[in-house]
Amino acid sequence: MFKVMIVDDFAVFRKQIVRLPLWRERGDFEISGEAGDGDEALAKLRADRYELLITDIKMPKMTGIELLEVVVAENLCRCVALLSEYTDFEDARRGLVLGAFDYIIKPIDAEKMHTLLTRCSAYLISHKEDDYPNFEEKSIIQAILAADPEIGSKIERLTASIHAYTNRDLVKMGVMMLRLTQNAYQGVVSAEPWIKGLIKDVDRMESTLLKYDQYIMLNAALEEYIREMFIAISTFRLGKSDLVKQACRYILEHSDQKISLEDVASACFTNHTYLSHIFKVETGMTFSDYLTELKCARAKKLLRETALKIFEVARQLGFEDPEYFSRCFKGCVGETPTEYKKRQQI
Numbered sequence: 208m209f210k211v212m213i214v215d216d217f218a219v220f221r222k223q224i225v226r227l228p229l230w231r232e233r234g235d236f237e238i239s240g241e242a243g244d245g246d247e248a249l250a251k252l253r254a255d256r257y258e259l260l261i262t263d264i265k266m267p268k269m270t271g272i273e274l275l276e277v278v279v280a281e282n283l284c285r286c287v288a289l290l291s292e293y294t295d296f297e298d299a300r301r302g303l304v305l306g307a308f309d310y311i312i313k314p315i316d317a318e319k320m321h322t323l324l325t326r327c328s329a330y331l332i333s334h335k336e337d338d339y340p341n342f343e344e345k346s347i348i349q350a351i352l353a354a355d356p357e358i359g360s361k362i363e364r365l366t367a368s369i370h371a372y373t374n375r376d377l378v379k380m381g382v383m384m385l386r387l388t389q390n391a392y393q394g395v396v397s398a399e400p401w402i403k404g405l406i407k408d409v410d411r412m413e414s415t416l417l418k419y420d421q422y423i424m425l426n427a428a429l430e431e432y433i434r435e436m437f438i439a440i441s442t443f444r445l446g447k448s449d450l451v452k453q454a455c456r457y458i459l460e461h462s463d464q465k466i467s468l469e470d471v472a473s474a475c476f477t478n479h480t481y482l483s484h485i486f487k488v489e490t491g492m493t494f495s496d497y498l499t500e501l502k503c504a505r506a507k508k509l510l511r512e513t514a515l516k517i518f519e520v521a522r523q524l525g526f527e528d529p530e531y532f533s534r535c536f537k538g539c540v541g542e543t544p545t546e547y548k549k550r551q552q553i
Contacts, residue, residue, distance in 0.1 A: 208234070208237050209235060209236045209327075209331060210236075210239040210255075210256065210259070211237065211239060211240075211257065211258070211259045212238070212239065212242065212248060212251060212257045213238060213240075214241070214242045214243075214244075214247075214248045214260065214266070214271070215243070215266070215290065216266045216267060220263075221241050221243075224315060225238055227320055228317065229317050229324070233321075235328050236259065236327075239255075244266055244267065244269060245262075245266060245270070245271075245274040248260070248274060249274070249277060249278075249283070252278065253283065257283075257284050258284065258285055258331055259286045259287075259324075260278060260284040260286070260287045260288070261287075261290065261311075261323075262274055262289060262290065263290045264291050264299070264302070270298075271290070271298075271302070272305065275287050275305055275306065275307055276305055279305060279306040285308075285331060286327045286330065287302075287306070287307045287308055288308055288309045288310060288323055288327070289302045289310040289311070290310070290311055290313060291312055291313065292312070296378060303378065303379065303382035304382055304385065304417070308327065308330065309326065310378070311323055343361075343364060343365045344365075344390055346365075347361055347365055347387075347391055347433060348395060350437070351391070351440055352394075352399070352440065354441040354444070358433070358437050362429075362430050362433055362434075366430075369383050369384060370422075377421075377422070381425060382417070384429045385416045385417065388409060388429065388433075389409055389412070391436070392436070395440075399444065400460075401456075401462070402440065404463070405439045405443075405505060406432075406436055407432065407435060407508075409432075412428070412432060416429070442500075442504075443501055444459070445489065445490040445492075446489050447489050450482070450485060454471050454472075454475050454486060455490075455497075457471050458471060458498060462501050462505050463525065464525050465525030465526075466498070466525070468483055468495075499539060502525070502535070503535065503536050503540055506521075506532075506536055507540065507547065509524075510548045511548075517544045517548075
């Protein structure tokens with residue numbers, strides 16, 4: 208039988224939960240402890256093992272979120288459920304990000320508690336580290352790295368799995384999508400480290416995914432980020448022969464430097480004339496066009512996410528003449544660096 212602790216600063220509310228008939232009817236959970244505040248809860252959790260902690264968010268001395276942080280840090284309880292008011296959605300979101308198992312909206316009734324206990328029991332019995340569609344996550348990472356043209360259908364299956372698992376709960380969907388985005392980012396970056404210099408910083412996705420309150424916006428944000436990684440891979444990791452693949456990788460790993468065709472040829476132990484020819488044959492681009500497009504993609508990230516001035520971006524990317532950089536950028540992007548930066552700030 209799994210042991211449960213109830214934490215709430217109102218004793219009356221704790222008794223309401225304790226008196227629910229389902230504790231006797233189910234038989235797989237028993238309330239073994241109660242606490243009126245976070246300090247009392249921590250003392251009991253450190254003295255005995257509980258499988259489920261149900262705690263109110265709004266409490267004096269120590270909030271439920273603060274209690275959760277300590278519980279997760281010290282691994283004191285495997286499942287933590289937060290009791291939330293309708294106005295506590297931001298706290299509930301934050302709790303799920305920090306590691307809460309679930310949350311329940313007050314007032315509590317037998318049906319809500321039964322749903323929580325059923326999910327918690329399945330989790331505890333299965334001993335899974337993460338309770339979300341891991342198989343879909345791995346499929347997405349593989350599709351990005353393989354530049355799989357079926358990426359669209361895989362994203363559709365992924366969002367459908369998330370919708371089904373969370374029962375279309377917007378808060379849970381946002382947190383699950385954030386976790387998946389972070390894991391996909393780590394999986395792709397570990398295989399292709401250069402991509403960090405081109406795509407949106409994954410930390411920015413937290414504020415994006417956790418602020419949306421519509422299904423279509425959540426889905427669009429997730430798909431946009433996955434496709435951003437996919438496009439970077441399919442655009443710049445080119446070549447059929449080992450030579451061209453090696454040349455592309457060298458360029459990608461030195462995108463902030465001033466490099467020439469001769470530099471790349473030397474690094475690949477080949478003749479620059481032959482490299483120029485086979486590079487164009489296999490990629491459909493000249494070396495110069497490929498390098499310019501890469502540097503412009505890199506510049507977009509710097510203009511979007513840093514406070515660097517235009518001439519500083521140009522200098523960081525190996526351009527000695529800022530005006531020449533601006534002309535190259537406009538040729539690739541269709542607008543000047545200044546226009547692009549202003550549009551990103553709107």
